[in-house]
Amino acid sequence: MTTTTEAMDGASALAPPSLSSRAKARMVSTLLIAPLVLFLTLVFVLPLGGMLVHAxxxxxxxxxxxxxxxxxxGWTGEGLPPESAYAALARDLKAAYGEPRLGxxxxxxxxxxxxxxxxxxxxxxxxxAVDRPQAGWAAELTAIDPRWGEPATWAALRRASPPLTPYYLLTALDLRMDDNGSIARAPAEERIYIDTLGRTLWIGFVTTLLCLVLGFPLAHALVSLPRGFASVLMVCVLLPFWTSLLVRTSAWIVVLQKEGVLNGLLTRLGIVDAPLELVFNRFGLYxxxxxxxxxxxxxxxxxxxxGISPSYMRASASLGAHPAxxxxxVYLPMTLPGVGAxxxxxxxxxxxxxxxxxxxGGARDQMTSYFIAYYANTTINWGLSSALGAIxxxxxxxxxxxxxxxxxxxRIAGIQ
Structure with a gap:
């Protein structure tokens, strides 16, 4: 009897958890990650969604x-709109005069x-001051300003009237919509955003490449060196995190400017005769x-x-492979997830x-973020700022x- 009871207890212990237990486990997991999901929604998803909407x-x-x-x-966009459009414009201008929405x-x-x-x-x-013009609102508005008699004026009003517009995204790509509704390139003197985007991506690429060239050997040294030396080197690696971004950037101005530390040292050593241009240009930015x-x-x-065992390299050497x-x-492919991340x-x-x-940086070194901040804070053009951010x-x-x-x-996220 005792043996039978013990067998039943063992079987129950090995039995899969019940449905209610699994549901409770899922509920606990959900409650644990709920604060993180809420945090990401508030600080990441909603701002990005707002940016895309503003674009x-x-x-x-x-x-x-x-x-x-x-x-x-209801207007086709051909020629001038009907008299009813002029009358509607007059009524709207009277109602909105002096209000912020008109501005x-x-x-x-x-x-x-x-x-x-x-x-x-x-x-x-x-x-x-006009209630019912005798000649009609079309003639009255044209008399006030002849531009109301130009199709281009009404075409611009027609493009800006829908609740959604591609204007900001097109502008961010140096494109524009002409009076006929066709997409064309912006004038040459207005094409600045694609060049700025290309410059931004290029600066990011070169900076990433330089960091990889310097960072890979340093990371390998941190793994290979004795613990004491590795600790000192790690402190040097983490040192930039101990000061603010503004302080670190300002420090490089002090070091690289014409009367700075580096130029002074090079001049005293006789390496250069005149100070070098090391800041306010692409070199200083890099x-x-x-x-x-x-x-x-x-x-x-x-x-x-x-996480890479040294035995892999020893095994390759024992099989006759050159260290390089x-x-x-062997070694480099296993580091690719870290390199990618x-x-x-x-x-x-x-x-x-x-x-x-x-x-x-110099005048030709400004990146897309400069224009995003400029349009968001200076001109209050949130649409174009959001479009640049979306691109x-x-x-x-x-x-x-x-x-x-x-x-x-x-592999990049480290979960495989």
Whole structure:
């Protein structure tokens, strides 16, 4: 009897957990990760979603001029609109005169066609004293300003009336929509964003490459050196994290400027006759960015290298492989997840830099983040700022997908 009872107890212990137990385990897991999900939603998902919405949002004209916006939806865009559109414009201008929404609509229309702000302000001021013009609103508005008799003026109003617009995204790609609704390249003097995006990606690529060239040997040294030396070297690697980004960047200005420490040393040693231009150019930008971003390259590679047993290299040597061949065919492939993670982190952080290029870079070294900050804080053009951010985000996601395809997302994340 005792034996039978013990057997039943053992069988129950080996039996799979019940459905209620699994449900409780899932509930506990969900509750544990809920704060993290909430945090990521608040600080990552919602801001990104808001940025993407602002990149296509276009409610200013519809809010200030609802009547004429409705008329524009029914107008084909050929020639001039009907008399009802002129009348709707007059009613909307009377209703919105003196309100902030008219200023917002004027600013939005001014993006489409220069001079629209003054045109709307002047027209709104003039139509207040007119109730029923004898010749009709088309003739009255044209008499106030002849531009109301030009199809291009109404075409701009028609493009700016829908609640969603491709204007900001097209502008961020140096494109524009002409009066016929066709997409064309912007004038040569206005094409700045694609060049800036290319410069941003190039600076990020070069910085990442330099960090990889410097960081891989340093990570290998941290694994190979005795513990005491490795600890000192690790302190040097982590030293940039102990000061703020602004302080680190300003320190490089002191070191690299014409009267700085480095130029003074080179001059005293007789290596150069005149101070070198080491700052406020691309060289100074690379030096400062590599110094700041190098730990982000070293640490992921180091974490992978620590998990690689030295026996692999000894085994390759025992099989007759040259150390260089063993390194290239055995050791290096096993470090690729760390290399991929380090390159991704370095590149993603680097292309978003704003303070460092502004302080140590030159006029031709400003990156996309400069224009994002300029339009968000100075001109309050959130649409274009969001569009530039969305284009940069798309480039980063494309890079992430490419690296993930080559190396594997799981290996980069360290879960495989």
């Amino acid at each position: 296509v949002e276009n409610g200013e004209v519809g809010a200030a001029l609802p009547g004429v916006a409705a008329e524009m939806r 917002e609509a004027s600013r939005r229309l001014n993006y489409e066609r220069s001079g629209y702000r003054a045109l709307l302000t002047r027209t709104a001021r003039s139509v207040r 030096v400062a960015m590599v110094h700041i971003l190098l730990p982000f390259m070293i640490l992921p590679i180091l974490s992978v290298m620590k 061949v063993g390194f290239l065919k 380090g390159c991704l982190m370095t590149f993603i952080i680097g292309v978003g830099y704003y303070i460092t290029p502004s302080l140590v 940069l985000l798309a480039c980063i996601m494309l890079l992430y997908a490419t690296v993930g395809r080559l190396i594997g997302v799981g």
